[in-house]
Amino acid sequence: MITLHTFPSPNGRKASILLEELGLTYRVHRVDLVAGENKRPDFLAISPITKIPALVEELPGGRSRRLFGSGAILLHFSERTGRLVPDNLDDKAEAMSWFMLGISDLGPTSVDMLRFSVRAPEKIPYAIDLFKGELMRCYAAMDERLAEAEHLANGYSIADIACFPFIAAAAVAGGGLLERFANLKRWHDAVAARPAVQRGMAVPE
Numbered sequence: 001m002i003t004l005h006t007f008p009s010p011n012g013r014k015a016s017i018l019l020e021e022l023g024l025t026y027r028v029h030r031v032d033l034v035a036g037e038n039k040r041p042d043f044l045a046i047s048p049i050t051k052i053p054a055l056v057e058e059l060p061g062g063r064s065r066r067l068f069g070s071g072a073i074l075l076h077f078s079e080r081t082g083r084l085v086p087d088n089l090d091d092k093a094e095a096m097s098w099f100m101l102g103i104s105d106l107g108p109t110s111v112d113m114l115r116f117s118v119r120a121p122e123k124i125p126y127a128i129d130l131f132k133g134e135l136m137r138c139y140a141a142m143d144e145r146l147a148e149a150e151h152l153a154n155g156y157s158i159a160d161i162a163c164f165p166f167i168a169a170a171a172v173a174g175g176g177l178l179e180r181f182a183n184l185k186r187w188h189d190a191v192a193a194r195p196a197v198q199r200g201m202a203v204p205e
């Protein structure tokens, strides 16, 4: 059995979308980040950085395996099942490149943009302009790629899952993002229509 420790956020939803796409049975433990549940010793033992998503897999013989971070979770299960990642080395290289853009550029930059433009007590124009510019670079790169390809790699893969929740969050936040990037909108709407994505986006309820 798999227990997913998560919270309603884009990083958490990458993990739940993946588990739904793979049809794996899992239970959900909602970690209340607002109440600081992520700082408790039992959660620290699963996620040393005290961030969700994290996951525990019970294995035969009473053993268990932990995984923390959306990137590690996506890579582990795609490798274990041989699904959601292309076999062909050229296609896999493309998939890994977009996967890493989602994990190391789009995700952190989206969070930093929110922090500096909304949450910061003092609005620092340099920081807001910097993260806005970086975010536009991510959106423009994805939009250009999606002008020539249906998905970020050749076929739906963990690259799409690594990026989708942050694009969905930006779409919900407004600001006309999807109106400015037509290919990104077409891709967003197609991914959002997948039943497994809809189930994963609703976790935790």
Ligand SMILES: N[C@@H](CCC(=O)N[C@@H](CS)C(=O)NCC(=O)O)C(=O)O
Pocket (backbone or CB within 6 Å): 007, 009, 010, 011, 012, 033, 038, 050, 051, 052, 053, 068, 069, 070, 071, 103, 107
């Ligand atoms: N690199 C991690 C980042 C995870 C992350 O930032 N999680 C946030 C919620 S989206 C969190 O747990 N924040 C709690 C905290 O910072 O204390 C990933 O890709 O999963």
